[in-house]
Amino acid sequence: MGRQPCCDKVGLKKGPWTAEEDKRLINFILSNGQCCWRAVPKLAGLLRCGKSCRLRWTNYLRPDLKRGLLSEAEEKMVIELHSKLGNRWSKIASHLPGRTDNEIKNHWNTHIKKKLRRMGIDPLTHEPLVPSANDLLHQEQRQQVGASADGREGNDKVSEEQQGEEENITSAVDDAFCTDEVPMIQPHEMIAQEIQLPCMEWPESVCLWGLDEPNGWGFNFAQGDEQLGLDPFTQWQRTGLDQETWKFELF
DNA sequence: AAACGCTTCAACCGCCCACTG
């Protein structure tokens, strides 16, 4: 007997979430907390499956998420953790506050993998790359090209690719671990009050207003009476403060 | 300006595991 789908998919919406759907989901979770994802879409008035709601919340709507590319320090940590844990993205993500497994997985596949290869490191084993038979063939071809006067004909593509790759390796070593911080969503675009990090559950005291104007939402981060800017991760890294004690505050 | 190819990442899919009755 086959497994039942996680929800009845007939009539359910798929694809990108609209602002209205986001608003409904946020409203519901802020009012009721995280429970029984299967029931969430029905109760929140969403034509989505529970899994889709959970994913949207954990990967995008959660207020404690950091946005933008991984910092140099985070990237190094991901590489180190990956060498120990392998593709256990959720475990890796648990070491990086405000980052999701999906985000780290995507960043690994699109940025870090390439970067490691260019540096001559196998992203799977974290060992120095052993040249493949194909690489050796290219090397041989290049040597032949260099040796013969009319060698360029028919070998242009190979030698150019090889040259390009070599340039990449050089530049990759030069700018290793240089990541551009391009925040996609400003911290002041999210809203909540008194959320303990890194707890993902919304405390009952959490209240919300201004949902009609998401762009007007804002966070402030504080420890005790001290206002410490908009980036708690950087702050507690720099100051060595205990992240458990951080609070979000509405401003 | 248009066509094409490449890159990125949000979202989906399906499997696995823990829990419960």
Added chain:
DNA sequence: ACAGTGGGCGGTTGAAGCGTT
């Protein structure tokens, strides 16, 4: 012990954006 269920996880997909020709 077993089957059903919910949630979590990792792999994959595809639309959108961007760069190049």
